Amino acid sequence: MGSAGATIKEAQHEEAQGELIARRGRKRLPDDEVCAATRKMRMLRSLACGNKYEKLARATGATLIAGVDEVGRGALFGPVVAAAVVLPPDTRIRGLRDSKQLLVEDRERLDVVVRERAIAIAIEEVDAETIDRVNIYQASRMAMAAAVVRLDPQPDHLLIDALLLDLPHAQTKIIYGDSLSISIAAASVVAKVYRDRRMCELDAEYPGYGLASHKGYATPEHRVALKNLGPSVLHRKSFMPVAQADLPWDEFEVEEGPDAQDPAPGDLAVIEDESVCPIDSSV
8 A cells, every 4th residue: 555645646636637527528437436545535625624613612711722733644754743823713714724635836825824824833843763763653643742832822722633642731633623623724734834845955965765746755756766775864764665675685585496495484574574564654
Protein backbone atom coordinates (compact mmCIF):
# COMPACT_ATOMS: atom_id res chain seq x y z
CA MET A 1 0.00 0.00 0.00
CA GLY A 2 1.36 3.48 -0.90
CA SER A 3 1.44 6.47 1.37
CA ALA A 4 -1.66 8.39 2.36
CA GLY A 5 -0.25 11.46 0.58
CA ALA A 6 0.23 9.60 -2.70
CA THR A 7 -3.18 7.91 -2.43
CA ILE A 8 -4.94 11.20 -1.82
CA LYS A 9 -3.18 12.79 -4.79
CA GLU A 10 -4.35 9.91 -7.00
CA ALA A 11 -7.87 10.31 -5.65
CA GLN A 12 -7.81 14.06 -6.29
CA HIS A 13 -6.65 13.43 -9.88
CA GLU A 14 -9.33 10.79 -10.43
CA GLU A 15 -11.99 13.06 -8.95
CA ALA A 16 -10.81 15.98 -11.08
CA GLN A 17 -11.05 13.81 -14.17
CA GLY A 18 -14.58 12.83 -13.15
CA GLU A 19 -15.56 16.47 -12.76
CA LEU A 20 -14.10 17.30 -16.18
CA ILE A 21 -16.14 14.51 -17.74
CA ALA A 22 -19.26 15.76 -15.97
CA ARG A 23 -18.68 19.31 -17.25
CA ARG A 24 -18.42 17.97 -20.80
CA GLY A 25 -21.88 16.48 -20.48
CA ARG A 26 -20.91 12.93 -19.59
CA LYS A 27 -21.79 11.19 -16.36
CA ARG A 28 -19.42 11.18 -13.40
CA LEU A 29 -18.43 7.66 -12.40
CA PRO A 30 -20.63 6.26 -9.61
CA ASP A 31 -19.06 5.56 -6.23
CA ASP A 32 -18.96 1.80 -6.75
CA GLU A 33 -16.76 2.28 -9.84
CA VAL A 34 -14.02 4.39 -8.26
CA CYS A 35 -11.30 3.61 -5.70
CA ALA A 36 -11.87 3.83 -1.95
CA ALA A 37 -9.71 6.94 -1.65
CA THR A 38 -11.83 8.76 -4.23
CA ARG A 39 -15.04 7.73 -2.43
CA LYS A 40 -13.59 9.08 0.82
CA MET A 41 -12.56 12.34 -0.86
CA ARG A 42 -16.08 12.78 -2.21
CA MET A 43 -17.52 12.13 1.24
CA LEU A 44 -15.19 14.68 2.87
CA ARG A 45 -16.09 17.29 0.28
CA SER A 46 -19.75 16.83 1.15
CA LEU A 47 -19.16 17.78 4.79
CA ALA A 48 -19.87 21.34 5.94
CA CYS A 49 -16.97 23.05 7.69
CA GLY A 50 -18.39 25.58 10.14
CA ASN A 51 -18.77 26.77 13.74
CA LYS A 52 -21.02 24.03 15.13
CA TYR A 53 -18.44 22.55 17.51
CA GLU A 54 -17.13 25.96 18.52
CA LYS A 55 -20.68 26.97 19.52
CA LEU A 56 -21.14 23.76 21.49
CA ALA A 57 -17.92 24.45 23.40
CA ARG A 58 -18.98 28.02 24.14
CA ALA A 59 -22.30 26.72 25.44
CA THR A 60 -20.31 24.95 28.20
CA GLY A 61 -18.63 28.23 29.20
CA ALA A 62 -15.50 28.16 27.02
CA THR A 63 -14.30 31.52 25.70
CA LEU A 64 -10.99 30.75 23.97
CA ILE A 65 -11.27 27.68 21.75
CA ALA A 66 -8.26 26.28 19.92
CA GLY A 67 -8.39 24.03 16.89
CA VAL A 68 -5.47 21.58 16.75
CA ASP A 69 -4.25 19.48 13.83
CA GLU A 70 -1.09 17.92 12.39
CA VAL A 71 0.35 17.24 8.95
CA GLY A 72 3.08 14.94 7.68
CA ARG A 73 2.19 11.72 9.48
CA GLY A 74 2.50 9.63 6.33
CA ALA A 75 5.65 11.24 4.95
CA LEU A 76 8.91 9.30 4.71
CA PHE A 77 11.08 12.36 5.29
CA GLY A 78 11.28 15.17 7.81
CA PRO A 79 9.21 16.27 10.78
CA VAL A 80 5.58 15.89 11.66
CA VAL A 81 4.17 19.40 12.16
CA ALA A 82 1.27 20.51 14.34
CA ALA A 83 -0.52 23.84 14.63
CA ALA A 84 -2.95 25.24 17.18
CA VAL A 85 -5.16 28.19 16.24
CA VAL A 86 -7.57 30.30 18.32
CA LEU A 87 -10.11 32.22 16.23
CA PRO A 88 -12.52 34.94 17.41
CA PRO A 89 -16.13 33.86 18.06
CA ASP A 90 -18.32 33.30 14.99
CA THR A 91 -15.42 33.66 12.55
CA ARG A 92 -16.28 32.81 8.97
CA ILE A 93 -13.59 32.33 6.33
CA ARG A 94 -14.91 31.47 2.92
CA GLY A 95 -13.40 28.33 1.41
CA LEU A 96 -11.61 27.23 4.59
CA ARG A 97 -11.56 23.45 5.03
CA ASP A 98 -9.16 20.52 5.41
CA SER A 99 -5.85 21.51 3.80
CA LYS A 100 -5.64 18.22 1.83
CA GLN A 101 -8.73 19.24 -0.13
CA LEU A 102 -7.35 22.63 -1.17
CA LEU A 103 -5.21 23.70 -4.09
CA VAL A 104 -1.77 25.08 -3.20
CA GLU A 105 -2.72 28.65 -4.10
CA ASP A 106 -5.88 28.43 -1.98
CA ARG A 107 -3.92 27.11 1.01
CA GLU A 108 -1.43 29.97 0.70
CA ARG A 109 -4.23 32.55 0.51
CA LEU A 110 -6.16 31.07 3.43
CA ASP A 111 -3.01 30.85 5.54
CA VAL A 112 -2.65 34.63 5.25
CA VAL A 113 -6.31 35.18 6.15
CA VAL A 114 -6.13 32.88 9.18
CA ARG A 115 -2.98 34.60 10.45
CA GLU A 116 -4.64 38.02 10.07
CA ARG A 117 -7.77 37.04 11.98
CA ALA A 118 -6.48 34.63 14.62
CA ILE A 119 -6.21 35.58 18.28
CA ALA A 120 -3.28 33.19 18.69
CA ILE A 121 -1.30 30.72 16.55
CA ALA A 122 1.43 28.27 17.53
CA ILE A 123 3.37 25.75 15.44
CA GLU A 124 5.55 22.89 16.64
CA GLU A 125 7.42 20.10 14.87
CA VAL A 126 8.86 16.77 15.98
CA ASP A 127 11.86 15.51 14.04
CA ALA A 128 12.42 12.21 12.26
CA GLU A 129 14.78 10.90 14.94
CA THR A 130 12.08 11.29 17.60
CA ILE A 131 9.47 9.76 15.28
CA ASP A 132 11.69 6.69 14.91
CA ARG A 133 12.16 6.48 18.66
CA VAL A 134 8.57 6.89 19.90
CA ASN A 135 6.50 6.08 16.72
CA ILE A 136 4.55 8.48 14.51
CA TYR A 137 1.34 8.43 16.55
CA GLN A 138 3.07 9.50 19.76
CA ALA A 139 5.23 12.01 17.88
CA SER A 140 2.07 13.58 16.42
CA ARG A 141 0.55 13.89 19.88
CA MET A 142 3.78 15.42 21.17
CA ALA A 143 3.78 18.06 18.43
CA MET A 144 0.11 18.90 18.99
CA ALA A 145 0.50 19.19 22.77
CA ALA A 146 3.59 21.38 22.38
CA ALA A 147 1.74 23.69 19.99
CA VAL A 148 -1.11 24.10 22.47
CA VAL A 149 1.27 24.89 25.33
CA ARG A 150 2.88 27.64 23.23
CA LEU A 151 -0.42 29.49 22.63
CA ASP A 152 -0.73 32.91 24.22
CA PRO A 153 -3.33 33.45 25.53
CA GLN A 154 -3.99 29.89 26.61
CA PRO A 155 -7.26 28.31 25.41
CA ASP A 156 -9.84 26.86 27.75
CA HIS A 157 -11.14 24.28 25.26
CA LEU A 158 -9.47 22.24 22.51
CA LEU A 159 -11.07 20.90 19.35
CA ILE A 160 -8.82 18.15 18.02
CA ASP A 161 -8.92 16.03 14.90
CA ALA A 162 -9.70 12.46 16.02
CA LEU A 163 -7.70 12.19 19.27
CA LEU A 164 -7.17 13.55 22.79
CA LEU A 165 -4.01 14.99 24.34
CA ASP A 166 -2.38 14.61 27.74
CA LEU A 167 -3.22 18.18 28.73
CA PRO A 168 -5.45 19.65 31.46
CA HIS A 169 -7.59 21.58 28.97
CA ALA A 170 -11.18 20.58 28.26
CA GLN A 171 -11.10 18.74 24.93
CA THR A 172 -13.37 17.47 22.18
CA LYS A 173 -12.10 14.97 19.64
CA ILE A 174 -13.89 15.15 16.30
CA ILE A 175 -13.66 12.47 13.61
CA TYR A 176 -12.93 14.25 10.31
CA GLY A 177 -12.56 17.37 12.43
CA ASP A 178 -10.54 19.23 9.80
CA SER A 179 -13.56 18.95 7.48
CA LEU A 180 -16.15 19.91 10.13
CA SER A 181 -14.59 22.53 12.43
CA ILE A 182 -13.34 25.88 11.15
CA SER A 183 -10.80 26.05 14.00
CA ILE A 184 -9.29 22.65 13.17
CA ALA A 185 -9.34 23.47 9.45
CA ALA A 186 -7.44 26.68 10.21
CA ALA A 187 -4.81 24.68 12.12
CA SER A 188 -4.61 22.19 9.25
CA VAL A 189 -3.93 24.94 6.70
CA VAL A 190 -1.36 26.73 8.87
CA ALA A 191 0.51 23.48 9.58
CA LYS A 192 0.41 22.35 5.95
CA VAL A 193 1.71 25.63 4.53
CA TYR A 194 4.48 25.75 7.15
CA ARG A 195 5.59 22.16 6.50
CA ASP A 196 5.48 22.52 2.70
CA ARG A 197 7.76 25.54 2.94
CA ARG A 198 10.13 23.63 5.21
CA MET A 199 10.30 20.83 2.64
CA CYS A 200 11.19 23.33 -0.09
CA GLU A 201 13.98 24.70 2.11
CA LEU A 202 15.27 21.21 2.88
CA ASP A 203 15.17 20.31 -0.81
CA ALA A 204 18.19 22.59 -1.29
CA GLU A 205 20.04 20.89 1.58
CA TYR A 206 19.18 17.35 0.46
CA PRO A 207 19.07 17.50 -3.36
CA GLY A 208 18.08 14.59 -5.53
CA TYR A 209 15.05 13.38 -3.57
CA GLY A 210 12.53 15.80 -5.10
CA LEU A 211 11.33 17.10 -1.72
CA ALA A 212 10.03 20.37 -3.13
CA SER A 213 7.68 18.37 -5.35
CA HIS A 214 6.32 15.55 -3.17
CA LYS A 215 7.01 17.11 0.27
CA GLY A 216 8.55 13.89 1.57
CA TYR A 217 5.67 11.51 0.79
CA ALA A 218 6.13 8.09 -0.78
CA THR A 219 5.60 8.97 -4.42
CA PRO A 220 7.20 6.82 -7.16
CA GLU A 221 9.77 9.59 -7.71
CA HIS A 222 10.73 9.54 -4.03
CA ARG A 223 10.98 5.73 -3.91
CA VAL A 224 13.30 5.72 -6.93
CA ALA A 225 15.49 8.39 -5.31
CA LEU A 226 15.66 6.34 -2.11
CA LYS A 227 16.76 3.32 -4.11
CA ASN A 228 19.44 5.29 -5.97
CA LEU A 229 20.70 7.57 -3.19
CA GLY A 230 19.78 5.72 -0.03
CA PRO A 231 18.11 7.47 2.94
CA SER A 232 19.33 10.81 4.24
CA VAL A 233 19.73 11.58 7.94
CA LEU A 234 16.26 13.15 7.94
CA HIS A 235 14.45 10.13 6.51
CA ARG A 236 12.29 8.13 8.91
CA LYS A 237 14.20 4.90 9.30
CA SER A 238 11.27 3.13 10.99
CA PHE A 239 9.07 3.52 7.89
CA MET A 240 9.17 0.44 5.70
CA PRO A 241 10.09 2.05 2.32
CA VAL A 242 13.03 3.82 4.00
CA ALA A 243 14.09 0.74 5.97
CA GLN A 244 14.04 -1.35 2.80
CA ALA A 245 16.14 1.21 0.93
CA ASP A 246 18.73 1.06 3.71
CA LEU A 247 19.20 -2.73 3.57
CA PRO A 248 22.53 -4.05 2.16
CA TRP A 249 20.92 -5.69 -0.87
CA ASP A 250 24.29 -6.22 -2.56
CA GLU A 251 25.16 -8.76 0.14
CA PHE A 252 22.38 -11.06 -1.03
CA GLU A 253 24.07 -12.82 -3.92
CA VAL A 254 22.44 -15.66 -5.77
CA GLU A 255 24.68 -18.61 -6.59
CA GLU A 256 24.39 -20.04 -10.05
CA GLY A 257 25.68 -23.22 -11.63
CA PRO A 258 25.62 -26.93 -10.79
CA ASP A 259 27.09 -26.42 -7.30
CA ALA A 260 24.49 -23.83 -6.24
CA GLN A 261 22.56 -24.70 -3.09
CA ASP A 262 19.05 -23.70 -2.11
CA PRO A 263 19.13 -21.07 0.62
CA ALA A 264 17.96 -21.98 4.10
CA PRO A 265 14.49 -20.59 4.97
CA GLY A 266 15.94 -18.14 7.48
CA ASP A 267 18.33 -16.67 4.91
CA LEU A 268 15.47 -15.17 2.89
CA ALA A 269 13.29 -14.10 5.82
CA VAL A 270 14.24 -10.46 5.49
CA ILE A 271 13.30 -10.49 1.80
CA GLU A 272 10.09 -12.48 1.97
CA ASP A 273 8.53 -10.82 5.00
CA GLU A 274 8.04 -7.41 3.40
CA SER A 275 4.92 -6.72 5.44
CA VAL A 276 6.85 -6.29 8.68
CA CYS A 277 7.12 -2.65 9.73
CA PRO A 278 7.39 -1.11 13.21
CA ILE A 279 4.69 1.39 12.29
CA ASP A 280 2.12 1.96 9.57
CA SER A 281 3.80 4.24 7.06
CA SER A 282 0.49 4.84 5.27
CA VAL A 283 -1.00 6.93 8.11
